[in-house]
Amino acid sequence: MTISNHTVPNLWDNAVAETLDEAGQLLYRSNLLGADLRITNFGGGNTSAKIDTPDPLTGKPVTVLWVKGSGGDLGSMKLDGFATLYLDKLESLKSLYSRLDQEDEMVHKLNHCTFNANPRAASIDTCLHGYVPHRHVDHVHSDAVIAIAASKDAERLTYEIFGDEIGFLPWQRPGIDLGIKLGEMAKANPNYVGVVLGSHGLFTWGPDSKSCYETTLRIINKAADWLGHNSAKPAFGGSTVADLGEAARKDAAIRLLPEIRGRIARDEFKVGHFTDSPEVLEFVNSNQLTELAPLGTSCPDHFLRTKIRPLVVPADASSADLGRLIEAYRKDYAGYYDRCKHANSPAMRDPNPVIYLVPGVGMMSFARDKATARIASEFYVNAINVMRGASGVSEYRGLPEQEAFNIEYWLLEEAKLQRMPKPKSLAGRIAFITGGAGGIGAAIAAKLLSEGACVTIADIDAAALEQTSAAFAKDFGKDSIHSVVMDVTSEEAVVDAFRSAVLRFGGMDIVVNNAGIALPAPVEDTSLEIWNRQSAILGTGYFLVGREGFRLLKRQNMGGSMVFICSKNAIVASAGASAYGAIKAAELHLARCMALEGAPMGIRVNVVNPDAVLRGTKLMQGDWRKQRAESLKIRPDELEEHYRKRSLLQRSVFPEDIAEGVYFFASDMSSKSTGNYLNVDAGHVASFTR
Ligand SMILES: NC(=O)c1ccc[n+]([C@@H]2O[C@H](COP(=O)([O-])OP(=O)(O)OC[C@H]3O[C@@H](n4cnc5c(N)ncnc54)[C@H](O)[C@@H]3O)[C@@H](O)[C@H]2O)c1
Ligand SMILES: [Zn+2]
Structure with missing residues (x-):
């Protein structure tokens, strides 16, 4: 299996696009990009367009930045998923900003740039879109591009693969500062069609939706092809663990899942997800598992869903072994929290692992509901793809621990969690x-x-x-x-x-x-x-x-x-x-x-x-109803009324x-x-x- 087989197809249909206005085309393009998990993971990435519109108050023409808002998913979003901001007001934020520690404050200032009283909150990537001097901008977390971005020599590889059409910016948490740097790089290099962000993903742009979409796909496919041709084979240094076969894999999963759950779901009930897909087996059975798994994931989106690193569990782990492994993971997580925390960091969150890698068996994940557990598993597959690509052509690099912490415990991320609705009474059951x-x-x-x-x-x-x-x-x-x-x-x-x-x-x-x-x-x-x-x-x-x-x-x-x-x-x-x-x-x-x-x-x-209980039941159909009616000397259709009157409360059940x-x-x-x-x-x- 190589990433080069994963060519992303162009799904643009002129007949559809021609019926749409500029915002409609932006949405069309966003949905196409988000529908393919190789282009961007669930909920990851964002798109934008700068559209000239009459101002609702003055009637004068203004340029409005339409950019995917906070939360939501490109694949399924609707028009109301876009935040809209006056582009000139967004520009003016630059004059208020001078130091990195003002970044979070700037996010709050985004509210003052809102166009047309749109309630959709602007995301932390807004400035990155707004400051690029091109009308249409895509930002995606493609596995193939992140593989390059998470390599030890990411910058050299970027220029080697894309020549002078794509720039490179080293890892930095997204915000106004990175937005300014990205905008300046784009302005200084009119030949660029995009920029690779180290350890993170891809920005691409174009004059209209169609060309922007096509550029995004072209760059992703170029990265995937290059990785396919240049990767060392077999992936991950080949396998070291023999495949147990499907039946034995399932037996092991069925044994391990409830025992893991019993150890991690005491404070908050959790639901599990299991997969033994070929790409997961290739990784968990590989020589490089023990070396790569502890490095953790790279793209911020990945580790927010999967935690900084997974837990490796031997297929034959006894109950006592599981106890020791999970306890050690929790201690390790608490250590990470203590080493990295700031004075105003939110309290430590659940220290249990989310992802469990079992050589010979597959991968399990646990989260507060099934969809979250499934999505965490899908994200780790993205991370596996990234590690396969990076380690095949270079050396894979996880994000430095402190940077990972700063994202995981970012106050803005915490605010997002606090805004989530309270779980239902049987959530996780x-x-x-x-x-x-x-x-x-x-x-x-x-x-x-x-x-x-x-x-x-x-x-x-x-x-x-x-x-x-x-x-x-x-x-x-x-x-x-x-x-x-x-x-x-x-x-x-x-x-x-x-x-x-x-x-x-x-x-x-x-x-x-x-x-x-x-x-x-x-x-x-x-x-x-x-x-x-x-x-x-x-x-x-x-x-x-x-x-x-x-x-x-x-x-x-x-x-x-x-x-x-x-x-x-x-x-x-x-x-x-x-x-x-x-x-x-x-x-x-x-x-x-x-x-x-x-x-x-x-x-x-x-x-x-x-x-x-007569309504809805199959029990009371046929013989029972007839027999009851006969013995009560009433017609079968009089039974409901008979039972109601027979009860003390005179009510049907x-x-x-x-x-x-x-x-x-x-x-x-x-x-x-x-x-x-x-x-x-x-x-x-x-x-x-x-
Ligand atoms: N409806 C009443 O008034 C009433 C009163 C007292 C107790 N109950 C009890 O409530 C329960 C549910 O009854 P209901 O009223 O919903 O009846 P129902 O017939 O609508 O539902 C019973 C379900 O059990 C399934 N079933 C039957 N045999 C099965 C088997 N061998 N293996 C697996 N599934 C099988 C049927 O396919 C059906 O879907 C029953 O245990 C019944 O005795 C019902
Ligand atoms: Zn991103």
Whole structure:
């Protein structure tokens, strides 16, 4: 694998561009650039245009800098993602600025340059765009260009590869000072089409959107081609660890993920991500892993997401080894913080590693939600690409520790973190719900997802599962939902489903036993088959899922919550459903026994008892409804009303009501409750707890 295979294609379509005004073309170009991760990483880079516009107050023509604002992503941004500033006011900032320690103050002054009361905050790269004397400017974090920028002899390589069309500026944190230097370099060298920023990325420019876009692509492809032709092969000095093969890689990941999570997610719950893609394996199995990994990432964007360096974990690390390795990493991180901190630095943040490299296995990452963990992993792949390129033609250089710290703990970065919305109540939690494609199961999944949890829905009905998970992906994003076809009566299927959930999310906090059927019949008409089927799904199924969940929670060693959906029938005898009721009672008792065994490990097991949930359920369709109606001597469509009137509160019970009960037991609100049951049945004196 070499970077030269990664030629970035030109996707510009004149037919589309011609229909757009200048700002529209800027957006079009931005979306094209951001859609390809080899051009720029998620959320990285920015674009700009200087556009002549009548001033909304005076009507006089002014030049406005449109530049991607703080936050957001080039690939998916809309027009409102651009900050707009009066270019002449931005110019006048230069006269207020004289010393480096005024840089942060200058960022606040950017607000005074705002055009048209645009609320989008300007980013720290604004001056770099504004001071380049060309109408259209791109800034991207391309792997191929950063590979050159992060080489020991970055400057020499830049001039060797690009001749006299690209300049070079050594590493400096972005701000007005770097903006002034970049502008002066561009002005003094009219032949330049761009500048490589040491350890950081690329600036390119042009007179219009199309030419700017094409220049950006041309320079990236030139860098990639040059690296491809000049890199030492094999990459990273070849491999030193044999590939374990896919099955063994997955086994190792499934063993390690929950154990790592149990050690790092105690203060803040975290979700994991695993990849064993070819480029990751090439790096983690390589000779140079031990030498390159400790150097850390180079581009500021990379280490903000991945932390300054990853943790290397041997595939066969025992639990005790993991403990030692992670503890040593935390100490090392605290040491870095203490060495580099300034008097006004924000307090030390979470000292746990984000990226875990496992030779022979792949890479794991952990963050406060699935998307953040996935993106951290993608960023480290960018970093691997950079290290491959740099070490193939020169010597790779990470950013000096103090510079990395100054970015990571920059007060402006801290302010950005403080502006982030408060996490939801189940953020970072991971749930597993059986019968998740059914009425009550899907309502539980929706509730937990809406509170920020990641959810695996497991069900025997593949078609319903697909439909339900597609709907959840639309409502809550693809990252948080996972589905697996599973028959709760099969030991093998249950074990596999938990493995699949662990591989997807890295661990488990909440297990909901819910999959069920109901085959009502008077006792003398209850065939052995009817008994056995209900026994298998409601009895054996709850046992298998409960046992597997219990084993996983115990291994992860951070407590957890199991919720069993039983039934009013578990506590109240009811005619015509003796098998169902008896086995529901067994579920209830199983939950209590497990509560007893789980308590020493903080594993709570509680029960929710629904009654007469007709809307949305498949359970009440067909025979059950007909049979109930017959025995009550009413029409099947009168059942809802019958059940409502039968309840003390005279209200119908819906799947969402059951989900609220599950949410209570799944969340910390019930952290002092175990072995309990909650009736959600609109009130029945027979099922009152006693
Ligand atoms: N609906 C009610 O009034 C009511 C009352 C008391 C208890 N309950 C209990 O609530 C739970 C959910 O019921 P619901 O009303 O949502 O019913 P539902 O039929 O809508 O959902 C049950 C889900 O379980 C799945 N399932 C069935 N057999 C399975 C198997 N072998 N492996 C995996 N999945 C399987 C089904 O495909 C379905 O998606 C059940 O345990 C039920 O006994 C329901
Ligand atoms: Zn940048």
